[in-house]
Amino acid sequence: MRIDSLQQLTGGTRRPPSLVWVFAIGVAVVTLIPAIYTVIRALGASGTSVLPPWPLFLQLVTNTVLLAVASAILSGVIGVTQALLIERSQLWGRTVWRIVAALPLAIPPYVLSICMLALLRPRGLVERWLVERELVAFGDIPFAAIFGLPGSTIVLAFCLSPYIYLPVAAVLRQGSNHLSEIAQISGASTWYRLRHVTLPLIAPAAGGGMLLVMLYALADFGVPALLRLPTFSTAIYGRFTGQIDREGAALLSLPLIVATLGLIVLEEWLAGRGGAQINRSWRPRLVRQLGWWQAGAQLLLGTLSVIALVAPLGTLLYWSWLPLSPSEQASLIAWPKLISIGANNIAFVALVATLTTVLAITPALLLRRGGKIGVVVARLSQAGYALPGVVVALSIVLLVNQGAVWLAGGLVPLVLAYIIRFLPQAVQSLDAAFEQIAPSIEEVGRSLGQSALRVLYRIVMPLAAPGLRASWALLFLSMLKELPATLLLRPAGFDTLAVRIWMPASDGFYTAAAAPALLLIVGALVPVALVLRNQYR
Amino acid sequence: MEAVVSLTKVTRQPATASHAIVNALDLALYPGEILVLLGPSGSGKTTTLRLIAGLEIPDSGEITIRGMSAASRGKSLPPEARRVGMVFQDYALFPHMSVNDNIRFALHAFPKHEQATRVNEALRLVGLNGLGERLPHQLSGGQQQRVAIARALAPEPPVILLDEPFSNLDTALRDHVRSELRGILRSARTAAIIVTHDQAEALAIADRIALLHEGILHQIGTPEELFAQPRTRFAAAFMGQADFVDARWQDGALRCELGDLAPVGALSDLTSTYQILIRYDDIDFTHAESGNATIVERTYEGPQYHYRLQLASGHIINAKQRHDRLYGVGDRVQVNHAATHPLVYFSGEHAHGTAVPLTPQRYDHA
Numbered sequence: 081m082r083i084d085s086l087q088q089l090t091g092g093t094r095r096p097p098s099l100v101w102v103f104a105i106g107v108a109v110v111t112l113i114p115a116i117y118t119v120i121r122a123l124g125a126s127g128t129s130v131l132p133p134w135p136l137f138l139q140l141v142t143n144t145v146l147l148a149v150a151s152a153i154l155s156g157v158i159g160v161t162q163a164l165l166i167e168r169s170q171l172w173g174r175t176v177w178r179i180v181a182a183l184p185l186a187i188p189p190y191v192l193s194i195c196m197l198a199l200l201r202p203r204g205l206v207e208r209w210l211v212e213r214e215l216v217a218f219g220d221i222p223f224a225a226i227f228g229l230p231g232s233t234i235v236l237a238f239c240l241s242p243y244i245y246l247p248v249a250a251v252l253r254q255g256s257n258h259l260s261e262i263a264q265i266s267g268a269s270t271w272y273r274l275r276h277v278t279l280p281l282i283a284p285a286a287g288g289g290m291l292l293v294m295l296y297a298l299a300d301f302g303v304p305a306l307l308r309l310p311t312f313s314t315a316i317y318g319r320f321t322g323q324i325d326r327e328g329a330a331l332l333s334l335p336l337i338v339a340t341l342g343l344i345v346l347e348e349w350l351a352g353r354g355g356a357q358i359n360r361s362w363r364p365r366l367v368r369q370l371g372w373w374q375a376g377a378q379l380l381l382g383t384l385s386v387i388a389l390v391a392p393l394g395t396l397l398y399w400s401w402l403p404l405s406p407s408e409q410a411s412l413i414a415w416p417k418l419i420s421i422g423a424n425n426i427a428f429v430a431l432v433a434t435l436t437t438v439l440a441i442t443p444a445l446l447l448r449r450g451g452k453i454g455v456v457v458a459r460l461s462q463a464g465y466a467l468p469g470v471v472v473a474l475s476i477v478l479l480v481n482q483g484a485v486w487l488a489g490g491l492v493p494l495v496l497a498y499i500i501r502f503l504p505q506a507v508q509s510l511d512a513a514f515e516q517i518a519p520s521i522e523e524v525g526r527s528l529g530q531s532a533l534r535v536l537y538r539i540v541m542p543l544a545a546p547g548l549r550a551s552w553a554l555l556f557l558s559m560l561k562e563l564p565a566t567l568l569l570r571p572a573g574f575d576t577l578a579v580r581i582w583m584p585a586s587d588g589f590y591t592a593a594a595a596p597a598l599l600l601i602v603g604a605l606v607p608v609a610l611v612l613r614n615q616y617r
Numbered sequence: 618m619e620a621v622v623s624l625t626k627v628t629r630q631p632a633t634a635s636h637a638i639v640n641a642l643d644l645a646l647y648p649g650e651i652l653v654l655l656g657p658s659g660s661g662k663t664t665t666l667r668l669i670a671g672l673e674i675p676d677s678g679e680i681t682i683r684g685m686s687a688a689s690r691g692k693s694l695p696p697e698a699r700r701v702g703m704v705f706q707d708y709a710l711f712p713h714m715s716v717n718d719n720i721r722f723a724l725h726a727f728p729k730h731e732q733a734t735r736v737n738e739a740l741r742l743v744g745l746n747g748l749g750e751r752l753p754h755q756l757s758g759g760q761q762q763r764v765a766i767a768r769a770l771a772p773e774p775p776v777i778l779l780d781e782p783f784s785n786l787d788t789a790l791r792d793h794v795r796s797e798l799r800g801i802l803r804s805a806r807t808a809a810i811i812v813t814h815d816q817a818e819a820l821a822i823a824d825r826i827a828l829l830h831e832g833i834l835h836q837i838g839t840p841e842e843l844f845a846q847p848r849t850r851f852a853a854a855f856m857g858q859a860d861f862v863d864a865r866w867q868d869g870a871l872r873c874e875l876g877d878l879a880p881v882g883a884l885s886d887l888t889s890t891y892q893i894l895i896r897y898d899d900i901d902f903t904h905a906e907s908g909n910a911t912i913v914e915r916t917y918e919g920p921q922y923h924y925r926l927q928l929a930s931g932h933i934i935n936a937k938q939r940h941d942r943l944y945g946v947g948d949r950v951q952v953n954h955a956a957t958h959p960l961v962y963f964s965g966e967h968a969h970g971t972a973v974p975l976t977p978q979r980y981d982h983a
Contacts, residue, residue: 093672093696520709523672526696527703528723529772538722542713 091451094519096442097533101450101457104442108461111500114475115467119337121478122330132315132332141335144311147232147304148297148339152290154237158384159244160286165377167252168278172374177381181245182612184388186604188561189239190302191581191597195392196235197306198399198590200226205395231307236297238388243296244289246615251285252278295343298336299468301564306585312336316470317564326478333471340468393601399594415595418580422599425560425576428491432498433555437548439499440506445536447511462504472497473568490571497565502558506551513547514540550614553607560604577603619684620645621775621808622669622701627678627688629664638664640832641678646776646808651799653819654812656829657855662812665829666778669810670703671696683775702769702777702807706784708761710753716740716764717749723771739767742801759790766801776808783818795822816856820844828852846961848968853894853961860934861892864962864972871962871972874909874928875900876954878972880962885969891962893972897936899960902926903980904944905951910934912948926952955979 090101132140162181165171199205202223210216225231301313312332319329443461446454464472476493517540525535541548563578570579577600584592624644630637639661646652654662667673669680671687671694679689682701687694702723711719720739724732740746743763753761762782769777782798783791799822802809813819819826820840827837836848847853850861864873866887871878873893902910902924913933914925921937924944928934936952938944954960954974961968 093674518707518709520705520707521711523670523696524703524705524709525711525722527670527672527699527701528768529697529700529726530722531697532695539711543711 089451090453091449094449094522095451095532096445096449096454096536097531099533100442100445100536103439104446104450104454104457104461107439107443107503108457110496111461111464111503114472114479114496114500115337115464117479117482118330118333118467118471118475121327122334124327132328136310140310140312140315140332143229143304143309144298144313144336145339146229147236147309147311148294150229150233151236151240151297152293154233155241155293156244156286156290158237158241159289160248160282162241162245162381162384163248163252163282164274164278165381167249169377170374171377171381173378178249178616179612180381180385180389181249182242182608182615183385184239185242185557185611186601186608187239187389187392188302188563188578188581188597188600189235189300190306190563190578190585191396191593191600192235192239192388192392193231193303193306194581194585194590194593194597195395196226196231198395199391200231227308229309232303232309234387235303235307236293236300238384240293240296241388243292244286246611247285247289248282250615251282291343291346295340298339298343299470301468301470302582313468313470313564316474317568320470320474320477320568326474326481329474330478333467333474336468336471344462396594396598396601399591400598418595418599421575421580422577422596422603426603428576429556429559432495433552433559435495436499436502436506436555437510437552440503440510440551443503444507444510444514447507448515458507462507464500464502464504467500469497469501469562469565470568472501473565476500476569491574494566494569494571494574497569498559498562501562501565502555505558506555509551509554510544510548513544513551516547517543546614550611553610553614556607557604557611560600560607618647620681621648621683622646622810623681624665624669625679625681627665627668627675627680629661629668629673629675637832639668639675642829642832642834644827644834644837646810648775648808649803649806650824651802651809651811651822653823653826654810654829655814655816655819655823655826655855657814659831660829661832662814662829663780666703666780666810666812669776670701670778671699700772700774702772702774704762704765704769704777704779704782706781708753708765708785710761710764710768712753715750715752716745716756719753719764720768720771723768726772735771739771742770742804743767744797758785759794762786762794766798770801770805770807773805774807776810777802779809779811781812781814783813783815791818792821798822820856828855830855845958846968846971847894850892850963850966853963853968858897858935860895860897860932861963862895862928862932862934863930864891864893870975874930874932875952876977877975878954878960878962879975880970880972881959882970886964889964891964891969894961894963895934897923899954899956900934900936900952901955901979902936902938902950902952904948906949908949908951910950910952912944912946912950915944915946926950928952953978 162177166174166177166181171177197204200223201207203218204223207216207218207221207223210221211218226234299313300311301317303309304311305314305317312335316329316332316336319332320326440461443458447458448454450457467475473493476497480493521539521543522535525539526532530538561578563582566576566578567582570576577596580596581593581600584590622645624642627639627642627644628637629639642661642665644652644665654665656662664673668675668688669682674693675688680687682699686692687699711722714722717736720736721732724735727735736749737746740749743766745760745763745767748756748760753764756764762785766777766779766782783794786794795818811822823840825837826840826843828835828843830851836843836852838846843852844856847856850859853859862873862875864871864878866872866884871880871884871891871893875893875895878893902908910926910928912924913927916923917940918937919940921939922943924936924938925933926936934952944950954977956974957977959971959973961971963969
């Protein structure tokens with residue numbers, strides 16, 4: 081006689097207690113409703129006049145897809161090169177380079193865009209400097225090339241390279257791989273070993289990171305908007321604010337949702353295909369002697385960090401010291417007010433990040449211990465993965481207009497948007513943290529007479545705490561940098577640093593964006609430090 | 618005597634498995650005894666342990682603990698309700714808690730004022746008093762294991778389950794830890810089920826051994842019974858070095874290459890060929906020009922040499938000699954029965970009876 085199969089489908093003996101199920105289902109419902117509603121409204125949109133004309137639509141598709149793919153590839157190249165040089169070669173100043181490679185996390189892509197525009201646009205700082213020294217004339221160098229796809233790709237690739245660098249470096253740090261040693265003994269050259277042993281080893285981590293970059297690039301709003309690349313996100317935002325064409329915005333959201341879902345499925349499939357071999361016994365790394373190449377490596381890493389860090393930070397600092405013209409002064413905010421905005425912003429984001437982390441605990445638990453039904457509930461709570469920031473904001477506004485007026489109160493829509501948008505990320509990293517705990521630890525706890533609930537909070541939570549902290553740090557960073565949903569959903573009088581950067585910059589007043597940008601980067605340094613601490617524990 | 622734990626026709630077959638991991642198992646554990654579940658990997662012994670602990674649910678059959686039903690007909694008591702202590706192979710000590718807190722975790726059902734005393738008692742029982750404030754990573758492997766045992770024994774459960782408790786220790790430590798464990802279990806008067814794949818461990822520590830193979834119980838009995846009177850060829854080979862020599866009934870005796878034997882009791886079939894179970898202490902050999910065997914291999918083991926002898930029939934049997942009685946590969950020897958006790962004979966997979974050598978001979982080496 082078979083034991084009740086419902087019990088097996090919900091995880092058998094490892095099944096989390098009912099309280100966990102109740103919370104997780106609640107979270108899933110909350111995150112799912114806006115997503116479903118957007119799709120319903122989109123499908124119900126009538127008339128082809130709502131859609132943009134076909135050539136424009138095609139351009140949107142091309143731009144969005146190319147941006148996503150090109151950013152991912154370039155980002156992958158940067159991240160993997162950094163990881164290989166830092167973890168698998170005799171690099172000088174390795175500790176410093178480790179920090180430098182992760183620092184782009186603190187710089188929002190739209191900030192890098194602003195700096196790049198200021199420096200490299202026609203009649204920007206660089207051209208003017210060259211002309212003043214009579215090295216070139218205006219128009220000689222095609223600075224206009226930075227607009228559109230090239231500039232957007234470069235910005236996103238450099239800003240998002242930590243998404244690839246961090247996991248690949250983690251894999252390479254595991255220690256010498258037996259396969260690599262055997263290959264070396266058999267006389268294989270370094271390039272051969274790289275291609276046939278190391279690259280397959282890091283492929284899952286690099287692939288996962290590149291998919292994350294693609295998801296981000298698909299959804300990003302700030303960069304294509306500033307660099308004048310029409311993508312789905314900018315088009316949706318435009319319909320939202322310019323023409324107040326909500327149905328059109330919803331309709332445009334559909335392709336984005338489909339593409340994002342496809343990428344998520346791809347990511348799941350990749351993750352399931354056997355990870356890297358982890359060497360359980362520690363052995364010193366097989367590091368490549370660099371010799372003369374040391375100079376080249378330092379130069380390469382230096383160039384990358386100049387582009388990603390030194391140039392933007394330098395520009396921002398330069399602007400902070402610059403005397404301003406009256407029109408620029410007008411859009412400037414006094415430092416005390418700016419610091420107060422910054423402090424509020426950080427406090428708000430810290431609270432919401434904490435709330436989201438707490439909410440993510442129950443779905444994360446269900447993901448691995450809840451059997452087949454648990455997986456479904458957990459994945460449903462990650463519906464927000466499929467909704468870029470702009471679309472999340474849109475769906476909440478649609479719901480509010482339909483009568484869910486109680487949602488419209490103050491900060492609630494914004495908090496909701498942040499939760500829906502970033503909960504999936506939290507569930508994913510919490511899941512990784514929980515997986516570190518051996519099942520026998522929980523089993524022994526229960527065999528000692530403690531209920532599953534007590535084992536969860538007395539044993540599992542304390543042990544997962546470092547992972548929880550790192551997950552919170554990444555959430556904090558993402559929320560601090562968030563732009564489109566904040567622009568659309570913030571109540572009157574509520575400012576964030578991101579908004580204070582965007583407003584002047586989108587009007588061309590770059591210098592006014594410098595102070596809030598610096599403040600944001602400073603605020604982001606603590607979480608980045610937390611992430612680094614977790615990585616190199 | 619009332620069994621502490623009893624399993625009746627317990628079967629477990631996960632959906633992903635092609636056959637049952639535990640197949641209609643009947644087992645009983647009596648108060649105060651040490652029962653060893655012995656078998657090769659995949660025999661279902663760890664699964665059986667987990668079924669008793671409540672970490673897995675049987676597909677059919679019944680499990681009772683202390684007379685109360687723990688699992689039957691669709692209902693299964695969760696692990697926390699079963700009062701069964703368990704020691705995992707990786708010890709599973711809570712890394713973020715001190716030794717004292719690890720043990721105290723098990724005593725949550727006892728009144729607070731008693732807990733400290735019980736913790737100290739448990740530590741004294743395993744010989745670790747004074748180490749209470751240490752964290753698990755500050756202890757050696759052997760010490761961690763003792764903490765795991767102390768934690769399982771602290772709430773005085775009727776039975777404690779141990780999964781391969783010695784496999785993580787180095788060989789030099791094992792004998793010592795083994796006899797210590799037996800002493801601890803006797804002092805605590807707790808019944809125990811120990812899972813292992815090592816027959817030498819089983820022989821050393823068990824009151825009774827249950828031999829499992831592919832989910833089925835082959836034989837259950839005292840270590841002496843399993844070693845000297847195995848009921849199947851698998852059991853014979855698993856319990857220790859086993860060789861089988863053909864024997865036929867001829868002229869009033871069971872004749873084999875090593876000598877004649879007298880069957881105890883009647884032979885069921887006078888015409889078939891039987892296989893006599895020979896272990897290396899049952900035979901002896903000496904140099905002989907016209908002997909019945911040749912030495913084909915010799916391995917040094919320290920106190921003795923291990924020899925492989927080839928008989929006229931082509932069969933190879935194993936024997937040992939003290940290190941000061943040296944024989945060379947290729948030497949011709951005379952080998953015959955030396956045992957004065959009954960030897961088991963088999964027909965096919967199963968034991969049919971025993972027979973006593975008629976002319977056992979131990980060679981007096983000068």
